[in-house]
Amino acid sequence: MSTSRNSDRFIRVAAWLTLGAALLPLGGCAVAALPCRLTSATLKIIPVVGHAASTPFDMCASAID
Template sequence: MRTLLLTLSAVLLSSLLGGCGALAFPCRATSAMIKIVPLVGHAAAIPTDACAAVIDP
């Protein structure tokens, strides 16, 4: 029974991370916070946008 639960939880976790969207979330959240800064926010967020694009195209 325990091995079945471990197997099911591993399959569920891998399906959630399959698109890598969860791994790109920190880059996207940081980018969104940087973009709030007036005038320079969008230019300063380019590296974090690139980070997210590499992780989750």
């Protein structure tokens, strides 16, 4: 049972370290603008209205940068 706990902890620590390593190259402003950029990119997938709907989120990301 302790082996299972140790492997769960190892996986959790490895996941956090991977996330940290992925975000490390981003500057402070880039991390803050990430939600705006992800929302904008997701909205742009929608045909016809996607680009218009994503405009406020693009401006949000630009303002943060």
